[in-house]
Amino acid sequence: MRSELCDLFGIDVPIFAFTHCRDVVVEVSKAGGFGVLGAVGFTPRQLEIELQWIDERIGDRPYGVDTIIPNKYEGEGETDAAKLETALRAAVPQAHYDFSDRVLAEHGVPEFPEEEKGRELLGWTHATALPQVEIALAHEKVQLIANALGTPPPDVIQSVHACGRKVAALCGNAHHALRHKEAGVDIIIAQGHEGGGHTGEIASMVLWPEVVDAVAPTPVLAAGGVGSGRQIAAAMALGAAGTWSGTRWLTVKEAAGALAQKESYLAATSRDTVRTRSISGKPARILRNDWTEAWDRPDAPDPLPMPLQGLVSIDMMRRTMRYPDQAQAVAFNPAGQVIGMLNQVQSVRAVMSDLIDDFHEAVERLQESAAQPG
Ligand SMILES: Cc1cc2nc3c(=O)[nH]c(=O)nc-3n(C[C@H](O)[C@H](O)[C@H](O)COP(=O)(O)O)c2cc1C
Structure with a gap:
């Protein structure tokens, strides 16, 4: 299970895990995936503590930080x-x-x-999320800044790129995906209706290939409804370069x-x-x-x-x-x-291993099916 994102970040499998829990970030990255810490609930001081904690435990593995800077909100411009x-x-x-x-x-x-x-008021605005981005970029192992609910503002994209890191952004339709791409976003996260947290109207099965086609060759992570290796195989069959899941990590042993x-x-x-x-x-x-x-x-x-x-x-x-x-x-x-x-409650390592095994079983089934005459 590899894609261009494995080479880009030096990871084993393109399984991206969104979580608000630092232990899960560490365990997913150590198991060969890519953990991403949601920053919206942290004050800048708390975020610094979380990132130091992760840095001390994650070895030489990369991870990401996620902010929420919406395109539209009350008080924007201040x-x-x-x-x-x-x-x-x-x-x-x-x-x-x-x-x-x-x-x-x-x-x-x-x-x-x-x-x-x-x-x-924690994240949720440009003014309150900007300090989070600055703190994240001061940590070298943070190799990805992702943003939800809008295209990251130009100053955020510039500062992330200036230090050689990558920018991702979530979207719920192809129109927003194109807007992200035009702004210079490196990875598009297409989140279907069934996903946890903020989510749009279009279901994953329809959204993923739509976004893949709209922004090609920009890599797309498929989000919304991914809880098994079969679903990862489906996402990659639809053109995704990997998956981004949140709900899957809520019941793991390490989740706070x-x-x-x-x-x-x-x-x-x-x-x-x-x-x-x-x-x-x-x-x-x-x-x-x-x-x-x-x-x-x-x-x-x-x-x-x-x-x-x-x-x-x-x-x-x-x-x-x-x-x-x-x-x-x-x-x-x-x-x-x-x-x-x-x-059931499982460790992150067990979940990662199940996801990978289940992915391979699904791929083998498809290969057998493709090999049948007719
Ligand atoms: C508990 C929880 C909290 C979330 N909070 C955020 C957030 O702060 N920022 C964000 O970009 N996405 C957030 N999301 C959405 C995830 O990034 C991801 O896109 C989504 O979970 C994918 O769908 P899934 O839940 O079916 O895996 C959250 C999801 C969950 C389940």
Whole structure:
């Protein structure tokens, strides 16, 4: 299982793993794939700590960092992070905070102690993500900066290229893929509708070949619904240079997260996810629960545009992470439809080995089929 991306990054297999967990980044890269750390939830100081931790453990393997700088959001153009944050805070109607508080109270989710209360704006804007990019580039083993929800701004692409690293960007349709390519993005990540997190309208089976054809010869990573080697084989048969998966890594042994959250993931079927604007303001796929349903109630306010809705939901995310046992009915558990295939906890190494074996079995089946007369 090789592609041009193996030579580009010096990796064994073109399996890219998106995760918010540093242990998973290290284990995937050490197993021959490419781990990518999602930076959106980290302050610049926390991100520096995470990257140092990874550097110390990953040996000479490369890894990546993922940011979220959307093409469109409230307050875009404001480059002063502090001013932006003040303006955004002022723009959130009290009714939204009140509704969120009410839903959490209805479910008995404990409040944070007074001194720890707060609703920080972390990534989500050019101004707040730029320091993350600068920190990432100061770490030599970070060989890839990926961006979600838009074409990375020209200053980001230039600074990544200036130090000899590569830029990737996620997209949900061929039009956006072309925009990325024209801006100088090196690798396009085509994420289908079924994927976890922010996701568009077009399913992977249709999207992947569409994007491959639109941006050729730029390499495309297939994302959305990849949980097995068979699916990697399908992605590569459709022209992808490898795969990019997120949900697959939620149930591994090394994934951080409370037992209660892992149990929610292990119990979920492929029918238990929903695309909701109640988290960030843009459609994102998470496990359906009382929080997602509440925002569809007649008494619910309309979710706000990005990143304002994030200032509302951050309290839910922090409280449900702190009190996972009391909060699963309203917890933030992002996942794609492939979660239904993930029913046991395995180590990253075991998952990588299964993915590779399953890929080869699928390829052999196809070769046998192709060798049949007729
Ligand atoms: C828990 C979770 C969090 C995610 N957060 C981000 C994120 O912060 N940035 C990003 O670019 N993509 C994010 N994604 C999307 C992944 O990068 C990836 O495209 C997606 O998981 C692929 O589909 P799959 O979930 O079916 O593997 C997230 C996905 C999951 C499951």
